[in-house]
Amino acid sequence: MSSPEQWTHPEPGEGPAARAAQPSPEQVIAGLRATTEGGAELTQLLTPEGERVASPQFDRYVADIDGEALRGLYRDMVLVRRADREANAMQRQGQLGIWVPLLGQEAAQIGSGRALRKQDMAFPSYREHGVAYARGIDFRELMGIFRCTDHGNWDFKAHGFHPYTIVIGNQVLNATGYAMGQKFEGKVGDEDGEATIVYFGDGATSQGDVHEGFVWSAVYDAPLVFFCQNNQWAISEPTERQSRLPLYQRARGYGFPGIRVDGNDVLACLAVTRWALDECRHGNGPVLIEAFTYRMDAHTTTDDPTRYRLSDELEAWKLKDPIERVRAYLARNGHADQPYFDRIQAEADQFAADLREFTFNMPEPPPERVFANVYAEPSAALDAQREEYLAYLSGFATAGER
Template sequence: MTNGDRIPPDPEFVQLLDPDGERVEHPDYSVEFTPDEYRGLYRDLVIIRKLDAEATALQRQGELGIWASLLGQEAAQVGAGRALRPQDMAFPTYREHGILHCRGIDPIMPLGLFRGVDQGAWDSQKHKVHMYTIVIGAQTLHATGYAMGITMDGKVGTEDGEAVIAFFGDGATAQGDVNESFVWASVFNAPVVFFCQNNQYAISEPLERQTRVPLFKRASGFGFPGIRVDGNDVLATYAVTKQALDNARLGQGPTMVEAYTYRMGAHTTSDDPTRYRAGSEVEAWRDKDPIKRMRIFLTKAGIADDDFFTQVDDDAAKQAVELRERVLALPDPGPLSIFDNVYPGGSPLLDEQRAQQERYLASFEGGH
């Protein structure tokens, strides 16, 4: 087994809630939530984990072609997702199911994509979340270009300005697209936050085979700040992301946030993580579980009790059952639907291609 006993030491990062559920003070970051808001964060974490587990089960049963699980990364996504304002735009990869949840996107939407019935069907302008991006790192260029456009439209420089956030993994930092986006964002002072979910593995390659320095330090070489946050701490992730977004919308340029977290499951359902990492490593990270620490904190602070936790679990289970039923009821796309939604105003060439396909399909009618 490659690097089987690899258990990295805890790095220095911004943390407001430690693995034992204790609040930690930080000189530069803090959060002020009401009891309802604290409980809402916990509810988000539990629901997206349950729906994610249901999607994994659906794939194993042949109902999805593939699935990219977010197990272990819930706090990074909920913290960042809840830090976004309604006017901010998000550019995801293919694992940001928690971001979609925070932006009010129906959970059936990403499952339709992975079931192969559509290419992603949510309204990007309505929800301010672009489509999932499968090409590693490409969304950072899209986000940077969008952010440059915001600046040109005069939507930056005030408290109610707009900001952009681009999500990517640690492996994507080795891609040319990502580094090119850093250059453009820096030179044009674009209002974009580069949010790296460092889950320790680029598929099977551990972090130490990807970089010699902490990822957040790369930002300084491009001329903008970088900061590392405990990605399993939903409170710290929220605080750090919120400040980075606020700085962006005020015209202070890009920031890179490295959310130091861990992918508890496989890279996707086609991956076998037992081939490249040891069980002891997974167990060490299990002790840092984002949901467990938040539950301990809520209990110690008297913000939630067993009845609340039971209610959340029951609600999550109900939503998972409903999601399964909806996935199984998804209709297969018609063979001509591939021509839909290609151009908003249509295209003569596309019309001709559709007609050719119609004639081809019609040739099979009646046994011919």
């Protein structure tokens, strides 16, 4: 077989194609190799061992990332991971209704999130806690969503970060419309132009909304970066059950570029996303990025990944940990020492403790809050509904006083 990524359809003379959902042993091995290695087209700047890889195409996009800047990226990932673990524990203790872990995807989210400029807009799914953090949103503001008290209270426009989207793939249509608006309003075409990025997983690429977004953004040259975090599992279905080709190659069919980046390499994610956003803000979009990473935890806290994946696969990916490779690079090149790493860990522990304290003592919102931020302009109909609902609730209070 000429490429492990062609496991479903071998080259002529290499044997029969796999039957639906029933690959041959050789094809299974090739598919697993593609899953763990990412293939020859993988863009990587920092190896799992923490060694720098030169890239004539992308080095210039991280020329400003010196030791201090890389320490900052390391700190971002450590804090986000620690907060994620704390939130996961709080859900198990009944403090959150559900949690969507990002464990293992810190580099993809921090790298791409830090590539955004203030004027850009990001559309997340429900796992982009690291991107939210990179956009300046207090991590505590995410807790209300998962404690089921609100839908997110940050200023979406000021932070350039849209509310979380629960419906799989729907945010791609929202982002496409927003990016088309940027194009129609003449906000692209030069270095100061705007761009949009939308996040989704490998499973969402099987949704019609995503493909409609591809079509419309291509037709209108929308300044939109499609950022697919391929964490290898769409809940319980592996990527090779969803596509006959690597996901980034799907962009060809719609007429725009696609690229696969090592999603566990924060430096590569930063560089590739900067490049893609630059293409978009200059009017050359859209672009599809497939961040080749791995979900180290469950899909959500309602999922049991031990029912559908092997522990050997998880152990193999632990060797590619996004945080450890940065730590190795910093230590090897004299940019950080053990006291520095200890300080960051202590800061992360305090970050998690503050998050826990806030969540345990989060006040219940007043009932009228459900009517807030529904429309941009005042609505007489909504006002009437609010007054009727409050009057209904007050009747219960009056009955209790008798």
